[in-house]
Amino acid sequence: xxxxxxxxxxxxxxxxxxxxxxxxxxxxxxxxxxxxxxxxxxxxxxxxxxxxxxxxxxxxxxxxxxxxxxxxxxxxxxxxxxxxxxxxxxxxxxxxxxxxxxxxxxxxxxxxxxxxxxxxxxxxxxxxxxxxxxxxxxxxxxxxxxxxxxxxxxxxxxxxxxxxxxxxxxxxxxxxxxxxxxxxxxxxxxxxxxxxxxxxxxxxxxxxxxxxxxxxxxxxxxxxxxxxxxxxxxxxxxxxxxxxxxxxxxxxxxxxxxxxxxx
Amino acid sequence: xxxxxxxxxxxxxxxxxxxxxxxxxxxxxxxxxxxxxxxxxxxxxxxxxxxxxxxxxxxxxxxxxxxxxxxxxxxxxxxxxxxxxxxxxxxxxxxxxxxxxxxxxxxxxxxxxxxxxxxxxxxxxxxxxxxxxxxxxxxxxxxxxxxxxxxxxxxxxxxxxxxxxxxxxxxxxxxxxxxxxxxxxxxxxxxxxxxxxxxxxxxxxxxxxxxxxxxxxxxxxxxxxxxxxxxxxxxxxxxxxxxxxxxxxxxxxxxxxxxxxxxxxxxxxxxxxxxxxxxxxxxxxxxxxxxxxxxxxxxxxxxxxxxxxxxxxxxxxxxxxxxxxxxxxxxxxxxxxxxxxxxx
Numbered sequence: 001x002x003x004x005x006x007x008x009x010x011x012x013x014x015x016x017x018x019x020x021x022x023x024x025x026x027x028x029x030x031x032x033x034x035x036x037x038x039x040x041x042x043x044x045x046x047x048x049x050x051x052x053x054x055x056x057x058x059x060x061x062x063x064x065x066x067x068x069x070x071x072x073x074x075x076x077x078x079x080x081x082x083x084x085x086x087x088x089x090x091x092x093x094x095x096x097x098x099x100x101x102x103x104x105x106x107x108x109x110x111x112x113x114x115x116x117x118x119x120x121x122x123x124x125x126x127x128x129x130x131x132x133x134x135x136x137x138x139x140x141x142x143x144x145x146x147x148x149x150x151x152x153x154x155x156x157x158x159x160x161x162x163x164x165x166x167x168x169x170x171x172x173x174x175x176x177x178x179x180x181x182x183x184x185x186x187x188x189x190x191x192x193x194x195x196x197x198x199x200x201x202x203x204x205x206x207x208x209x210x211x212x213x214x215x216x217x218x219x220x221x222x223x224x225x226x227x228x229x230x231x232x233x234x235x236x237x238x239x240x241x242x243x244x245x246x247x248x249x250x251x252x253x254x255x256x257x258x259x260x261x262x263x
Numbered sequence: 264x265x266x267x268x269x270x271x272x273x274x275x276x277x278x279x280x281x282x283x284x285x286x287x288x289x290x291x292x293x294x295x296x297x298x299x300x301x302x303x304x305x306x307x308x309x310x311x312x313x314x315x316x317x318x319x320x321x322x323x324x325x326x327x328x329x330x331x332x333x334x335x336x337x338x339x340x341x342x343x344x345x346x347x348x349x350x351x352x353x354x355x356x357x358x359x360x361x362x363x364x365x366x367x368x369x370x371x372x373x374x375x376x377x378x379x380x381x382x383x384x385x386x387x388x389x390x391x392x393x394x395x396x397x398x399x400x401x402x403x404x405x406x407x408x409x410x411x412x413x414x415x416x417x418x419x420x421x422x423x424x425x426x427x428x429x430x431x432x433x434x435x436x437x438x439x440x441x442x443x444x445x446x447x448x449x450x451x452x453x454x455x456x457x458x459x460x461x462x463x464x465x466x467x468x469x470x471x472x473x474x475x476x477x478x479x480x481x482x483x484x485x486x487x488x489x490x491x492x493x494x495x496x497x498x499x500x501x502x503x504x505x506x507x508x509x510x511x512x513x514x515x516x517x518x519x520x521x522x523x524x525x526x527x528x529x530x531x532x533x534x535x536x537x538x539x540x541x542x543x544x545x546x547x548x549x550x551x552x553x554x555x556x557x558x559x560x561x562x563x564x565x566x567x568x569x570x571x572x573x574x575x576x577x578x579x580x581x582x583x584x585x586x587x588x589x590x591x592x593x594x595x596x597x598x599x600x601x602x603x604x605x606x607x
Contacts (some may be wrong), residue, residue: 008392008468032399034307070394077299080457083467114511116462120301120397127300127394139391149323151338155384158339159346160392166340166347177276195353196482200489203348203363207372207490208497 010132016060020238021138022145023246028130028208032123034253038260042113047123053125060133067132070126070160078117088121110222123233136160153232158217168209173202296453297389297404300397304460311456312402318410322379330377338377343567345575348490353482364485366412366449367420367442371491372501375417375519382409396402411522414451416441418519431495434486434502438476442487443480450476451526473491515555 031052038045057067090108143153345365369378382538386404389395396404427433454472458465495502
């Protein structure tokens with residue numbers, strides 16, 4: 001086994017897996033946009049939105065636990081919103097004293113902080129559901145359907161293709177470094193600057209190998225008749241039934257948005 | 264069970280963390296710069312998407328005009344190399360480690376426009392496949408890391424290198440400064456976006472983000488120097504090749520300098536006058552509930568540390584600028600001395 005364990009795709013044949021990648025991408029983007037548009041503290045709407053993502057999770061047969069755990073990983077960024085707790089004006093719940101400062105925790109601040117954290121958690125869950133059920137070639141088809149420039153989509157595809165090769169090379173370098181260097185408990189040899197320079201040399205050689213590999217890849221592409229366009233099998237249009245699924249999901253999200261503004 | 268448990272427990276666990284795990288990105292060695300969804304207000308996120316789309320479209324046009332088609336696999340493979348390069352870490356102290364972001368090294372290796380595309384691929388893939396950064400917030404992340412990071416490092420690298428007269432050590436000093444500046448200026452942009460969104464007050468976000476990244480930037484600078492030193496020794500042809508590029512890319516050079524200066528001046532200002540940003544947010548109705556409270560319980564001067572922090576940011580910015588300019592001046596002076604010595 002190599003670094004292909006980085007691929008987060010979980011194979012399956014559930015309803016959500018079988019949906020066309022374009023439909024899934026559109027629903028995901030619409031969901032993230034509606035979560036973002038929800039006003040602060042519209043808790044009933046948040047619960048309904050959570051219901052939406054959990055229904056998709058059930059339809060994907062991935063298991064709620066895995067989804068919840070993976071989505072929690074994005075939460076540390078909530079640190080950035082932590083000052084909201086004590087800088088939003090409003091009725092004070094409780095004064096926290098840190099050293100000589102007295103930080104007033106307000107209700108409005110708490111509500112705003114929890115809203116930001118909850119909204120972020122919901123969006124990440126939806127993105128996890130898209131990634132875990134769509135393999136990259138399908139995702140590239142969806143990106144192309146969104147009219148992303150061809151060069152960019154091709155680059156993402158090539159990057160994914162060679163990511164594992166180069167990551168394996170980087171892992172080999174790390175292993176070589178570890179096996180050749182001694183280290184005490186909690187101590188490392190040399191100065192920080194020296195270690196940084198060695199790491200920099202390793203990064204430089206990864207870049208160099210990547211650069212030279214890209215030239216070889218190009219020669220190989222030419223040898224196979226590359227003429228500037230990347231050909232693939234014709235992409236079939238989205239089936240009518242799946243169009244209805246997308247329309248239904250977007251309709252539900254619109255209703256939730258209206259409810260959220262009204263509540 | 265799932266791939267995911269394998270990923271967390273398997274032999275590549277630390278690799279998985281370095282690439283896909285945002286938890287790692289808040290450690291001092293990582294980057295708290297990939298903004299997830301929910302932290303930017305919708306209008307900020309959409310505005311940043313517009314900027315990102317225009318910039319990337321322009322970069323695509325420039326690249327397809329300037330580079331031969333030999334470079335077609337270059338962006339993808341270079342982006343993969345940046346990903347892999349980000350996994351190479353070194354221990355700093357007490358269990359924290361530093362690793363590369365790569366905007367500066369990509370820019371030095373292939374020039375600014377190709378670097379914008381490569382970093383866009385990296386940031387986009389991180390958001391789409393590893394949930395490192397949000398989908399709606401992707402526009403902002405592309406602007407911060409690909410556009411601002413690359414243009415600032417290009418501006419710093421080219422101008423310092425020209426001052427040093429293409430000497431080896433001048434190139435190394437320039438790459439350190441480029442790595443450091445790209446991280447710090449991008450983090451300031453990120454803090455301002457959070458502040459305008461009303462997620463994090465400017466008087467906290469700017470000093471905190473700027474301060475952390477002034478430290479992280481040192482690691483980035485050192486790794487960039489190491490990488491450039493190796494490239495200089497192994498493929499001097501690649502390092503010399505961008506002398507001609509520097510002339511063609513005057514626009515992005517000036518743009519990068521202007522961006523760096525505007526952000527370096529604007530963010531301490533915003534941080535000492537957060538009301539300006541709050542006013543913008545209020546205009547858009549995002550602070551409505553703040554108005555609902557009939558009186559302000561916390562006057563601004565309730566936080567004794569705040570004004571000091573703002574002053575500290577400005578002071579730190581000035582010190583940083585002085586250091587960079589000091590180095591540049593020293594380099595220029597020694598070059599002049601050498602030049603006159605040669606002419607004698």
